[in-house]
Amino acid sequence: xxxxxxxxxxxxxxxxxxxxxxxxxxxxxxxxxxxxxxxxxxxxxxxxxxxxxxxxxxxxxxxxxxxxxxxxxxxxxxxxxxxxxxxxxxxxxxxxxxxxxxxxxxxxxxxxxxxxxxxxxxxxxxxxxxxxxxxxxxxxxxxxxxxxxxxxxxxxxxxxxxxxxxxxxxxxxxxxxxxxxxxxxxxxxxxxxxxxxxxxxxxxxxxxxxxxxxxxxxxxxxxxxxxxxxxxxxxxxxxxxxxxxxxxxxxxxxxxxxxxxxxxxxxxxxxxxxxxxxxxxxxxxxxxxxxxxxxxxxxxxxxxxxxxxxxxxxxxxxxxxxxxxxxxxxxxxxxxxxxxxxxxxxxxxxxxxxxxxxxxxxxxxxxxxxxxxxxxxxxxxxxxxxxxxxxxxxxx
Numbered sequence: 166x167x168x169x170x171x172x173x174x175x176x177x178x179x180x181x182x183x184x185x186x187x188x189x190x191x192x193x194x195x196x197x198x199x200x201x202x203x204x205x206x207x208x209x210x211x212x213x214x215x216x217x218x219x220x221x222x223x224x225x226x227x228x229x230x231x232x233x234x235x236x237x238x239x240x241x242x243x244x245x246x247x248x249x250x251x252x253x254x255x256x257x258x259x260x261x262x263x264x265x266x267x268x269x270x271x272x273x274x275x276x277x278x279x280x281x282x283x284x285x286x287x288x289x290x291x292x293x294x295x296x297x298x299x300x301x302x303x304x305x306x307x308x309x310x311x312x313x314x315x316x317x318x319x320x321x322x323x324x325x326x327x328x329x330x331x332x333x334x335x336x337x338x339x340x341x342x343x344x345x346x347x348x349x350x351x352x353x354x355x356x357x358x359x360x361x362x363x364x365x366x367x368x369x370x371x372x373x374x375x376x377x378x379x380x381x382x383x384x385x386x387x388x389x390x391x392x393x394x395x396x397x398x399x400x401x402x403x404x405x406x407x408x409x410x411x412x413x414x415x416x417x418x419x420x421x422x423x424x425x426x427x428x429x430x431x432x433x434x435x436x437x438x439x440x441x442x443x444x445x446x447x448x449x450x451x452x453x454x455x456x457x458x459x460x461x462x463x464x465x466x467x468x469x470x471x472x473x474x475x476x477x478x479x480x481x482x483x484x485x486x487x488x489x490x491x492x493x494x495x496x497x498x499x500x501x502x503x504x505x506x507x508x509x510x511x512x513x514x515x516x517x518x519x520x521x522x523x524x525x526x527x528x529x530x531x532x533x534x535x536x537x538x539x540x541x542x543x544x545x546x547x548x549x550x551x552x553x554x555x556x557x558x559x560x561x
Contacts, residue, residue: 166553167197171206171514174480181211183510183553190506206514209547212484213504214246214511215465216491218397219373219440222248222279224267226255231445231531233267237276238529239443241557243461244513244546246277249495251310252284259284261301276556280495282335285309285323292319297326305496308335310373311415313355315341320359324366333369338380339416349377352416356380360387363394371494372396374442376416378426385435395494397440398427400460400467401536412536415456428476431486438490439468445532459530463523463537465515469544510553516545
């Protein structure tokens with residue numbers, strides 16, 4: 166497939182040739198074999214497809230909220246070709262068998278590849294780590310997402326095991342004994358503890374959905390001391406502050422000064438990726454207080470509108486945060502996240518120039534818990550291509 170009439174991040178004309186599942190060439194006036202499929206980008210911007218470091222597809226056990234087919238469709242509509250899934254399923258994903266089954270089903274659906282993480286403690290029991298010693302080499306990421314490991318000794322042992330076995334710990338920072346009365350303190354304390362453990366043991370640590378100015382500062386200082394710590398921010402923690410939205414998410418929507426701190430952390434390189442924390446729930450569950458929102462289909466528009474149009478950050482930086490940055494965290498930087506020959510033929514065409522309205526009832530996700538409903542955004546994903554094949558296309 167030859168993609169013509171596209172623009173790069175700088176707005177310059179570009180052509181991209183996709184062949185045998187890889188990017189074959191990037192430039193202008195590319196010579197391709199006769200009969201090659203042509204795709205007219207119609208002046209839209211071409212970007213490497215997005216990767217999500219933090220996502221929930223609710224399989225197994227909660228398919229009434231989202232299943233792999235609907236999650237894959239939502240991902241493709243948002244420009245994603247790879248997602249990293251959390252283990253808070255039913256049963257909890259504490260084994261390679263469950264992880265492999267989820268990944269195989271995503272591959273069968275074919276719209277978006279998935280990595281399924283495994284829980285730090287067995288079935289989130291907060292103490293048992295034996296299963297980590299028998300994980301095969303293809304399982305590289307462990308997390309207690311939605312919980313956090315409360316016991317310091319257990320978490321210290323988990324860090325030691327992770328270093329020994331080459332695992333990356335993904336941390337949901339929350340001291341649940343403190344969070345009922347002070348969620349800011351709950352996040353900050355867990356962040357400091359886990360950064361210190363990463364420094365002490367030399368463990369690869371990724372901090373999920375960082376939301377406070379204190380947490381991001383702790384991560385910045387830990388990185389400066391040489392710790393192998395990365396972190397993500399969510400689109401909703403960039404878009405909203407608590408004066409603009411009262412909507413239950415975990416961690417909560419923070420203050421305007423926290424939003425400013427997160428944007429500064431993006432600018433100075435402390436934050437290296439966007440994670441959606443796509444968290445589908447039914448309307449009834451949201452009414453009863455379930456925390457979370459869907460985010461795969463709105464992530465690029467929200468971030469482009471907020472960071473590029475409002476904050477005047479370069480599109481190249483946003484592309485890094487949604488593609489190359491996540492690929493580095495997920496160990497895929499050698500084949501995903503770049504618009505260069507030899508990389509996977511995963512690309513997105515986006516319309517940056519025309520405003521559009523988010524309509525929750527038109528989302529591909531099975532759940533519609535979307536506080537952006539009615540928001541006006543720029544940066545509409547028009548086409549998603551995975552492995553050289555179109556997986557999403559807006560009809561014109």
